[in-house]
Amino acid sequence: MIRSLGVGLAGFGTVGAGVFESLQKQQKLIEERSGFSFQVRGIAIRDPQKQRKQFLPPSLLRRSWRDLLRDPHTQIVVELMGGTTDAFELIKGALQSRRIVVTGNKALLAERGEEIFALAQEFRTPVFYEAAVAGGIPIIQSLRDSFVSNHIESIHGILNGTTNYILSCMQEEGMEYNQALDQAKALGYVEADPTLDLSGWDAAHKALILAALAYGFWVSPQDIRVEGIEKVSAADILFAKNFGYTIKLLARIRASSDGIIEIGVSPTLIPMKSILASVSGVFNAIAIKGDLVGESLFYGRGAGARPTASSVIGDLVTAAQNFHLHLSSERTSCPIGFSSHTLYGKSRLAEEIISSYYLRFTVEDQPGVLSMITTIFGQYGISISSLVQPESRVDRKTSLVFMIHRAPYGLIQSALEQVRTLSCVKSEPILFNVEM
Amino acid sequence: MIRSLGVGLAGFGTVGAGVFESLQKQQKLIEERSGFSFQVRGIAIRDPQKQRKQFLPPSLLRRSWRDLLRDPHTQIVVELMGGTTDAFELIKGALQSRRIVVTGNKALLAERGEEIFALAQEFRTPVFYEAAVAGGIPIIQSLRDSFVSNHIESIHGILNGTTNYILSCMQEEGMEYNQALDQAKALGYVEADPTLDLSGWDAAHKALILAALAYGFWVSPQDIRVEGIEKVSAADILFAKNFGYTIKLLARIRASSDGIIEIGVSPTLIPMKSILASVSGVFNAIAIKGDLVGESLFYGRGAGARPTASSVIGDLVTAAQNFHLHLSSERTSCPIGFSSHTLYGKSRLAEEIISSYYLRFTVEDQPGVLSMITTIFGQYGISISSLVQPESRVDRKTSLVFMIHRAPYGLIQSALEQVRTLSCVKSEPILFNVEM
Numbered sequence: 001m002i003r004s005l006g007v008g009l010a011g012f013g014t015v016g017a018g019v020f021e022s023l024q025k026q027q028k029l030i031e032e033r034s035g036f037s038f039q040v041r042g043i044a045i046r047d048p049q050k051q052r053k054q055f056l057p058p059s060l061l062r063r064s065w066r067d068l069l070r071d072p073h074t075q076i077v078v079e080l081m082g083g084t085t086d087a088f089e090l091i092k093g094a095l096q097s098r099r100i101v102v103t104g105n106k107a108l109l110a111e112r113g114e115e116i117f118a119l120a121q122e123f124r125t126p127v128f129y130e131a132a133v134a135g136g137i138p139i140i141q142s143l144r145d146s147f148v149s150n151h152i153e154s155i156h157g158i159l160n161g162t163t164n165y166i167l168s169c170m171q172e173e174g175m176e177y178n179q180a181l182d183q184a185k186a187l188g189y190v191e192a193d194p195t196l197d198l199s200g201w202d203a204a205h206k207a208l209i210l211a212a213l214a215y216g217f218w219v220s221p222q223d224i225r226v227e228g229i230e231k232v233s234a235a236d237i238l239f240a241k242n243f244g245y246t247i248k249l250l251a252r253i254r255a256s257s258d259g260i261i262e263i264g265v266s267p268t269l270i271p272m273k274s275i276l277a278s279v280s281g282v283f284n285a286i287a288i289k290g291d292l293v294g295e296s297l298f299y300g301r302g303a304g305a306r307p308t309a310s311s312v313i314g315d316l317v318t319a320a321q322n323f324h325l326h327l328s329s330e331r332t333s334c335p336i337g338f339s340s341h342t343l344y345g346k347s348r349l350a351e352e353i354i355s356s357y358y359l360r361f362t363v364e365d366q367p368g369v370l371s372m373i374t375t376i377f378g379q380y381g382i383s384i385s386s387l388v389q390p391e392s393r394v395d396r397k398t399s400l401v402f403m404i405h406r407a408p409y410g411l412i413q414s415a416l417e418q419v420r421t422l423s424c425v426k427s428e429p430i431l432f433n434v435e436m
Numbered sequence: 437m438i439r440s441l442g443v444g445l446a447g448f449g450t451v452g453a454g455v456f457e458s459l460q461k462q463q464k465l466i467e468e469r470s471g472f473s474f475q476v477r478g479i480a481i482r483d484p485q486k487q488r489k490q491f492l493p494p495s496l497l498r499r500s501w502r503d504l505l506r507d508p509h510t511q512i513v514v515e516l517m518g519g520t521t522d523a524f525e526l527i528k529g530a531l532q533s534r535r536i537v538v539t540g541n542k543a544l545l546a547e548r549g550e551e552i553f554a555l556a557q558e559f560r561t562p563v564f565y566e567a568a569v570a571g572g573i574p575i576i577q578s579l580r581d582s583f584v585s586n587h588i589e590s591i592h593g594i595l596n597g598t599t600n601y602i603l604s605c606m607q608e609e610g611m612e613y614n615q616a617l618d619q620a621k622a623l624g625y626v627e628a629d630p631t632l633d634l635s636g637w638d639a640a641h642k643a644l645i646l647a648a649l650a651y652g653f654w655v656s657p658q659d660i661r662v663e664g665i666e667k668v669s670a671a672d673i674l675f676a677k678n679f680g681y682t683i684k685l686l687a688r689i690r691a692s693s694d695g696i697i698e699i700g701v702s703p704t705l706i707p708m709k710s711i712l713a714s715v716s717g718v719f720n721a722i723a724i725k726g727d728l729v730g731e732s733l734f735y736g737r738g739a740g741a742r743p744t745a746s747s748v749i750g751d752l753v754t755a756a757q758n759f760h761l762h763l764s765s766e767r768t769s770c771p772i773g774f775s776s777h778t779l780y781g782k783s784r785l786a787e788e789i790i791s792s793y794y795l796r797f798t799v800e801d802q803p804g805v806l807s808m809i810t811t812i813f814g815q816y817g818i819s820i821s822s823l824v825q826p827e828s829r830v831d832r833k834t835s836l837v838f839m840i841h842r843a844p845y846g847l848i849q850s851a852l853e854q855v856r857t858l859s860c861v862k863s864e865p866i867l868f869n870v871e872m
Contacts, residue, residue, distance in 0.1 A: 300732030
């Protein structure tokens with residue numbers, strides 16, 4: 001027996017259109033496997049005049065997301081409209097009217113996840129969000145359900161395909177940043193506004209969601225250090241390679257031994273031999289270390305209409321399975337998609353997080369320069385593990401590249417402020433984290 | 437509010453003891469995250485006299501698995517006793533009495549999965565089995581739930597840690613098979629009876645379960661080709677390396693374009709550059725290609741007390757979430773853990789499966805040998821893509837190594853039968869699949 005559920009779809013961009021198309025194309029398979037059939041009852045869009053690749057049946061077109069909540073036969077609301085204001089109102093309205101929510105909105109969850117799950121809790125109505133992190137990779141379900149008995153020691157993720165594609169081009173083909181960015185644009189891997197991707201914030205939103213799932217509380221986006229890939233140059237890629245590393249935009253989430261959570265996103269040198277180093281192109285990967293499960297890794301496409309639709313439909317089926325439970329008198333055992341817990345609850349200030357570093361300056365090629373810089377490092381107790389001064393010099397300038405032992409980020413920043421005042425230092429320092 | 441559920445545990449070997457220990461050690465975390473508390477109400481063991489590393493509280497000791505079914509407060513039965521007769525009876529009894537089943541028994545599911553899920557269907561009571569395939573890797577849940585909307589094009593898996601450890605030693609340290617096996621034994625990576633692992637059957641059982649999930653029907657273990665790693669030698673590893681490949685015990689599951697399913701497990705040459713090639717030591721990995729999600733890969737520990745316990749407890753929480761649904765009048769929407777479907781339903785005979793091959797013989801080092809062999813290949817329409825005859829020879833014998841273009845396995849076998857009759861051929865042919 002096939003049970004039918006009504007779906008209201010908000011947003012008809014790449015992912016929304018992909019979900020609509022996939023629900024139709026894979027309908028038979030979904031019904032056979034799950035026993036559920038999903039009827040899209042309305043599609044809310046912002047601009048009805050907009051040219052669209054995908055046909056939107058006029059009978060389904062809704063001018064406002066509010067219309068989706070007016071349909072009594074819509075039991076599940078799929079929010080793929082983006083933004084953090086209307087999308088929040090839609091989700092709020094859905095939960096208040098006891099409609100299960102499926103969303104792919106990473107920015108909204110990272111910024112207002114706490115409010116959203118408080119509403120989910122209040123109305124005992126679940127919110128599913130597999131599509132919000134790493135497209136087609138089932139990382140939310142795995143972390144939430146499969147690893148439920150694990151203290152999560154760390155999560156390391158390549159969470160943004162656009163930037164990983166750019167860095168891969170630089171790594172594998174020796175391109176400069178702008179050349180790689182142009183190639184990514186030509187292949188359609190770059191959004192109309194690439195700021196969120198390139199600045200690291202898209203990855204950071206995903207990292208904040210993973211951290212919340214792993215540790216049971218939400219860290220504010222303001223409280224973490226996020227750096228994009230704009231400063232990575234072909235020179236850095238080459239120096240890193242000579243040290244045995246590749247550079248990835250890495251999200252790092254870690255519970256340190258004192259129980260405080262550390263989160264950060266920045267270009268990071270990772271050993272060429274590590275499995276994350278082999279993740280190239282638009283692919284995403286997430287390495288999780290749990291106290292029971294040990295090391296595990298999930299790899300796949302982190303974006304795109306079809307991979308993301310796959311995750312949305314996976315959530316729809318889970319929503320459907322929960323639907324009767326959610327309506328029944330046993331509602332309290334219906335999981336809401338997130339659980340607050342109290343084992344941890346503090347995140348470390350960015351400047352107090354300890355890491356190893358890669359550091360490069362351009363300096364004047366004259367005697368005493370190295371001594372001046374290392375003297376400053378010494379005064380701050382910063383210890384150098386390796387140093388390279390390459391032969392090549394241009395206009396009497398040369399690069400100095402340091403690998404620096406573990407130290408708090410704030411301490412490095414203070415030392416660099418003083419180094420900057422030296423007249424022999426001719427460039428902004430380039431500082432990246434190093435993971436072992 | 438924490439809800440408590442009673443668990444009956446059958447088996448107290450490595451995994452059973454790991455589950456018992458982890459349920460106690462991680463109790464607070466599990467309760468906070470899931471809202472459920474699991475009370476082990478009885479532990480059934482075969483031999484009460486056996487020396488055990490882990491303390492088994494005498495009050496919980498049950499002499500027979502039947503005792504677990506006599507306890508009215510046991511709602512979930514965890515079957516980790518192994519074997520396919522008593523274990524089947526226990527699962528049958530549990531389902532008949534509407535107790536949810538969690539099992540890690542790959543051999544039982546591979547051999548009698550069809551019967552077990554018919555019972556699950558009849559009594560609308562779910563069976564969960566994450567621990568049966570690839571230890572701590574959440575591959576069952578991902579394939580069953582997250583990828584529900586995907587036609588699965590192929591699954592390639594390294595599904596046995598023992599054999600992967602042995603092959604990794606051979607690959608990375610140039611060891612011979614027996615030397616690597618001894619090292620694996622010394623490290624505790626080899627079971628008392630290693631036959632299932634070394635023969636490829638442990639991996640094959642897991643492959644049959646994955647295939648059933650992907651395609652909705654059960655293929656009989658008798659109908660697939662399974663080869664172990666016993667014939668892999670240091671020489672083969674070296675020849676493969678020179679061709680740009682590494683040798684892995686690979687489970688291959690594929691839906692071919694005519695909709696027929698192909699399943700096989702054997703030592704297989706895979707390109708050194710592929711991500712599966714970088715899976716070394718006791719780790720497992722599964723690469724899945726779905727029509728929506730594209731390529732994805734799951735990597736982690738495939739065995740061991742704690743990783744497997746992590747999967748069992750993940751299943752317990754899912755079981756608990758389903759528990760009230762399963763009891764309610766809405767029981768028909770409670771998923772039973774497997775869905776038969778009818779899109780496919782046929783598996784291809786082993787001899788009709790087409791692959792590329794690596795083939796090595798020892799032959800007499802005399803003129804005309806190569807011509808005799810290639811003439812036979814020619815008669816069968818078998819095409820050679822590459823050939824190596826190394827310089828080294830011993831006792832006037834030499835190796836001939838062929839890379840062979842795609843051909844049905846049966847055709848290769850027929851040709852080899854004829855090659856074997858040549859007096860210049862001095863060894864059994866070594867034949868491995870090659871994946872591109």
